[in-house]
Amino acid sequence: MIENIRLAFQGIWSHKLRSVLTMLGIIIGIAAIITIVSTIEGTNEQIKENLIGAGNNVVTVQLNKDGYPYDMTWEGIPQGVRVITEDTRKELEQIRGVEKVSLYTARQYVDQVYYQNNQFNGEVYGIDENFLNVYGYQVKSGRGFTREDLESFRKVALVDGNTISTLFGGEDPIGRSLEMKGEVFTVVGVVALSEEFAPTINSYNEYWLYADTSAGAIYLPSAVWPSVYSFDEPQSVAIQVTNTDVMTTVGKEAADLLTAKQIADTESTFDYRSQDMLEQAQQLQSMSQSTNTQLVWIASISLLVGGIGVMNIMLVSVTERTSEIGLKKAIGAKKRRIRLQFLTEAAVLTSLGGIIGVASGVGLAELISNMMQIPVSISVPAILIAVVFSTAIGVIFGLLPAVKAANMNPIEALRRN
Amino acid sequence: MAIVTLTDICKDYQQGAEPVRVLKNINLSVEQGDYIAIMGPSGSGKTTLMNLIGCLDVPTSGSYVLDGKDLKDLSDDALADIRNRYIGFVFQNFHLLPKMTAVDNVALPLLYAGVPLKERKARAEEALRAVGLEERMTFLPNQLSGGQCQRVAIARAMVTKPALLLADEPTGALDTASGKQIMDIFRQLSQEGMTILMITHEPGIAQCADKVYHILDGRLRTGEGGSTDEE
Numbered sequence: 001m002i003e004n005i006r007l008a009f010q011g012i013w014s015h016k017l018r019s020v021l022t023m024l025g026i027i028i029g030i031a032a033i034i035t036i037v038s039t040i041e042g043t044n045e046q047i048k049e050n051l052i053g054a055g056n057n058v059v060t061v062q063l064n065k066d067g068y069p070y071d072m073t074w075e076g077i078p079q080g081v082r083v084i085t086e087d088t089r090k091e092l093e094q095i096r097g098v099e100k101v102s103l104y105t106a107r108q109y110v111d112q113v114y115y116q117n118n119q120f121n122g123e124v125y126g127i128d129e130n131f132l133n134v135y136g137y138q139v140k141s142g143r144g145f146t147r148e149d150l151e152s153f154r155k156v157a158l159v160d161g162n163t164i165s166t167l168f169g170g171e172d173p174i175g176r177s178l179e180m181k182g183e184v185f186t187v188v189g190v191v192a193l194s195e196e197f198a199p200t201i202n203s204y205n206e207y208w209l210y211a212d213t214s215a216g217a218i219y220l221p222s223a224v225w226p227s228v229y230s231f232d233e234p235q236s237v238a239i240q241v242t243n244t245d246v247m248t249t250v251g252k253e254a255a256d257l258l259t260a261k262q263i264a265d266t267e268s269t270f271d272y273r274s275q276d277m278l279e280q281a282q283q284l285q286s287m288s289q290s291t292n293t294q295l296v297w298i299a300s301i302s303l304l305v306g307g308i309g310v311m312n313i314m315l316v317s318v319t320e321r322t323s324e325i326g327l328k329k330a331i332g333a334k335k336r337r338i339r340l341q342f343l344t345e346a347a348v349l350t351s352l353g354g355i356i357g358v359a360s361g362v363g364l365a366e367l368i369s370n371m372m373q374i375p376v377s378i379s380v381p382a383i384l385i386a387v388v389f390s391t392a393i394g395v396i397f398g399l400l401p402a403v404k405a406a407n408m409n410p411i412e413a414l415r416r417n
Numbered sequence: 418m419a420i421v422t423l424t425d426i427c428k429d430y431q432q433g434a435e436p437v438r439v440l441k442n443i444n445l446s447v448e449q450g451d452y453i454a455i456m457g458p459s460g461s462g463k464t465t466l467m468n469l470i471g472c473l474d475v476p477t478s479g480s481y482v483l484d485g486k487d488l489k490d491l492s493d494d495a496l497a498d499i500r501n502r503y504i505g506f507v508f509q510n511f512h513l514l515p516k517m518t519a520v521d522n523v524a525l526p527l528l529y530a531g532v533p534l535k536e537r538k539a540r541a542e543e544a545l546r547a548v549g550l551e552e553r554m555t556f557l558p559n560q561l562s563g564g565q566c567q568r569v570a571i572a573r574a575m576v577t578k579p580a581l582l583l584a585d586e587p588t589g590a591l592d593t594a595s596g597k598q599i600m601d602i603f604r605q606l607s608q609e610g611m612t613i614l615m616i617t618h619e620p621g622i623a624q625c626a627d628k629v630y631h632i633l634d635g636r637l638r639t640g641e642g643g644s645t646d647e648e
């Protein structure tokens with residue numbers, strides 16, 4: 001066997017150009033698959049890290065209508081949905097695995113918010129004292145809301161970094177006044193996501209909380225929310241859980257509890273639904289996976305073509321070496337031995353192609369990662385599978401030429417010289 | 418004791434629709450230690466007979482007993498095994514593997530016989546020494562003269578210590594001097610007890626053998642000594 005492998009390398013080496021051309025199909029196919037798989041893995045890992053990494057164990061429970069998140073801007077106060085009370089909030093906190101609960105109201109698209117002549121069209125939140133904590137925001141400058149602010153209905157506001165640039169033209173906003181539907185609010189602080197997790201997800205509108213590309217967000221104490229919008233708006237609930245594993249179960253339990261308590265009519269099309277980050281991460285992952293599965297199929301066709309190329313060259317090689325085969329059979333080589341010789345040669349050829357393909361694929365993935373800022377993750381199992389697979393291609397497509405060689409009639413084979 | 422016993426051997430080749438009988442009722446007995454030459458004009462069936470005796474081909478009818486064993490209905494692999502164990506081949510155009518050194522070429526039949534590497538090498542070197550090529554062990558075939566190539570081929574045929582040496586026109590591709598050298602080796606082997614069957618159409622070469630048979634149009638005829646006429 002070792003002898004066969006040595007002979008195979010010798011044969012490949014003595015036909016360098018031909019061998020490289022033969023391997024090309026395998027090289028391209030394997031390289032493409034490794035590149036694609038590495039990019040999928042990298043993207044998936046980043047999605048997961050962004051959403052659930054760094055201790056950001058937050059489940060959001062929102063009011064849904066007909067299965068879609070309810071939008072206050074267009075649809076107004078929903079009929080038959082009660083406002084979540086402090087008691088209910090306490091009840092939510094009793095659920096096993098819950099760390100902290102925050103209630104908030106939100107508008108995703110606002111107009112009529114001005115600073116001097118600038119109009120703001122980002123998001124506005126009415127938040128309680130837990131909100132910043134639950135979502136992992138930090139006060140970067142100025143101060144956060146105090147109990148005092150909430151209890152005495154002070155018209156104060158917090159802004160994020162994007163708002164500074166879109167509304168305040170990059171100037172320090174602290175102490176400045178902004179106007180919201182005719183009411184004047186004083187900016188008291190600037191908030192930003194804490195360093196440990198700086199997600200950059202922006203694919204789903206559910207990610208608006210983290211959307212970095214938005215025009216910005218302004219936060220008001222929930223107590224003064226009705227002065228610009230309306231009383232009795234349905235709140236969303238953000239729940240911080242103790243660990244990632246319980247996110248899904250806690251989310252479901254909280255959603256069921258809220259649906260049962262807040263919605264009067266059991267026949268209602270309203271309900272509360274949880275959107276935990278783990279679930280979203282899986283959704284996104286399966287999305288990127290399915291598009292890339294198609295790419296892997298296309299790459300497999302290249303492998304098939306490569307395999308046929310190998311078969312073709314092996315058939316040529318068998319014909320060229322007719323007299324060698326005849327002589328070997330004449331002096332006592334059995335069929336198995338001849339078959340093995342050609343199978344080994346085909347397998348060594350494609351394995352070599354596979355290894356070169358893996359190397360080029362890894363290189364290409366790194367290049368893509370550098371040029372397009374896409375994360376890649378080189379998967380060792382994928383590399384092993386690729387090499388084993390390319391060897392298998394050699395064996396499969398080498399079989400026909402090898403059998404042909406083994407079954408050659410030694411007389412015919414010796415005559416040709 | 419007879420090494421080879423051919424009884425009523427016929428061989429047909431399908432030529433178009435009609436089968437053509439190339440060998441007709443051949444009866445031949447080769448005794449241990451015989452040195453036989455078979456002569457005949459081109460197309461008379463010499464190579465065909467040689468292939469049958471060498472177990473490279475099977476007869477259409479008749480029986481072939483080699484070293485006491487009837488070789489009827491054997492599989493390809495079984496025949497390969499018999500060739501490896503009983504027969505040494507020397508071909509007109511040597512048939513050495515071009516990318517292997519002389520010693521590797523000679524050792525090849527031992528590989529198929531399952532001999533371990535060290536012993537293969539030792540025996541191959543010994544065989545090359547016996548044909549006077551101790552200086553050329555690691556040469557490639559294209560670095561050797563025709564006569565030297567044929568001596569390598571003889572060493573390869575002898576290395577398994579076969580019961581029978583078959584040579585099809587062993588001097589056909591060589592000049593007279595090299596041819597004579599090959600005949601000297603054959604004579605030497607014959608004196609050591611080797612059974613040799615050689616095909617040639619050169620009467621001068623046939624004379625080297627102890628017995629000469631003539632084959633004409635597929636029929637074998639006996640003729641003692643170095644009879645030169647081909648009728």
Ligand SMILES: Nc1ncnc2c1ncn2[C@@H]1O[C@H](COP(=O)(O)OP(=O)(O)OP(=O)(O)O)[C@@H](O)[C@H]1O
Nearest residue numbers: 430431432439457458459460461462463464465466
């Ligand atoms: N595979 C084959 N198919 C059909 N006919 C064949 C085949 N092999 C040999 N023959 C025929 O058998 C006859 C004998 O051929 P063979 O090769 O035995 O002759 P030969 O005596 O060795 O001649 P030469 O001295 O030229 O080598 C020839 O007429 C040839 O055409």
Ligand SMILES: [Mg+2]
Nearest residue numbers: 463464465585
């Ligand atoms: Mg002939």
